[in-house]
Amino acid sequence: MKCATVAIIGRPSSGKSTLLNTICEMKVSITARTPQTTRNAIRGIYTDERGQLIFTDTPGYHLSDKEMNKRLQETAVKSLEECDVILYMLDAKRPAGEEELAIAAILSKTKTPVVCCLNKSDILKENEIEEGKQFLHDHLPDSTVLIASAKKDEGVDEILIELFKLAPEGELLYPVDSYTDQPVEFRVSEIIREKAINLVTDELPHSIFVEIPDIEYKEAENTVWIRAFINVERDSQKGIVVGKGGENIKKIRQGSEKEIRLIFPGKKLRLDLQVKAKDKWRNNGIVLDKILR
Ligand SMILES: Nc1nc2c(ncn2[C@@H]2O[C@H](COP(=O)(O)OP(=O)(O)OP(=O)(O)O)[C@@H](O)[C@H]2O)c(=O)[nH]1
Ligand SMILES: [Mg+2]
Incomplete structure (x- = not known):
């Protein structure tokens, strides 16, 4: 059997979390059209007859001096140090800028094998694919380049083939039916955060965090x-989160309940949602320590 840990890295919104969910066939990591959705190193596990791939989805690599962004960047970089293979996701729809160069520079120095994936093939034009390939050829000439659509599940089998090729021999680290190792409270909080940010994304994309004080x-x-x-x-x-006559909070609750029920099959669910303000929490080290651990 083969068994490898795989860190998924890339700029915000390149489709890292979408890919992980497509591979695991489960909502393991939340997604949104706004960048910087993922805030933690999120493990997703894929097992088949070839062996096991233990993925770590990481926060989008974003250059910024803000405390929270710096911590997100550290989480992403740390995941690279602890894996057997790196899967570098690029959104070739956007031209490579400073951030793409910074990621490529880090990856060019690592000894860990890198598989590159030009994602969003469903919307890429021929010239965008060529530019993406050229960028990778110039900066990471030794890495394999694949083209896929994480959203449409196209080219994803080829990514798995390549990752298994590079995976070392080894015993499975998780039972065959595991797909994540996140604590239940965290999964629930992330589902609620996804529903909330997707609803009020234009007004407050990054101002939300979710706490679960009680689960029983x-x-x-x-x-x-x-x-x-x-x-x-x-x-x-x-x-803004509550909405006119409570319509937003109702949508957040209904959307969340649907997905949270999948975590507790056969059980009834009571979800009590409240909206609170925590002044400037993104600069509050205690809050950041709690939610970014
Ligand atoms: N058209 C298209 N859209 C995609 C594809 N993969 C992801 N997306 C979209 O891109 C947006 C960002 O996807 P995410 O999976 O959240 O991206 P991410 O890289 O995890 O983003 P961060 O967590 O912020 O770093 C979402 O709106 C996805 O639906 C794809 O293959 N094709
Ligand atoms: Mg993500």
Whole structure:
């Protein structure tokens, strides 16, 4: 059997989390059209007759001096140090800029094999593919280049073939039916965050974090009872999340419940959502320590 750890790296919004979900056939990592959605190193596990690939989805590599962004960048870079293979995702729809150059520079120095994937093939024009290939040829000449659409599940089997080729021999590290190792509270909080950011994305893409103060299974009622706080950065932002007559919060709850139920099959669910303001939490080290660990 083969077994490898694979770090997925790339600029924000290149489709890293979408790819992980397509490979695992499960919502392992949340996605959104706004950049900088992923905030943690998120493990997703894929197993078949060839062996096991243990993926780490990472926060999009973004150059910024802000405290939170610096921590996200550290998480991404640290994942590179701990893996057998690196999967570098590029969105060739956007021309390679400073960030792409910074990632390529890091990857060109590593001894770990790199597989590159020009993602979003479903919307790429021929010249964009050529430019992407040229960029990789110039900066990472030894790496394999594949073209795929994570969203449409095209070219994804070829990515798996390439990763297994590079994977070392080894025993499986997780049971064959595992697809993630995230604690339940974290998964629930991420599902709620996804629903919230996708609904108010133009107004507050990055101002939200979700806390789960209580999660409890009441056996007599066969009910999982969850209390969650959607935190924004200012009191004035609370109304945006709640929406007119509570319509946004209702949509967030309904969308979240649908996915949270998949984590607790056969059980009833009570989800109590509240919106709170935590002043300037993105500069608050205690909050960051808690949510970015
Ligand atoms: N057309 C197209 N869109 C895609 C594809 N893969 C991802 N997307 C879209 O790109 C956006 C970003 O996708 P994510 O998977 O959240 O990107 P990410 O790289 O994880 O982003 P961060 O977590 O912010 O670093 C979403 O709107 C996806 O639907 C693809 O193959 N084709
Ligand atoms: Mg992501």
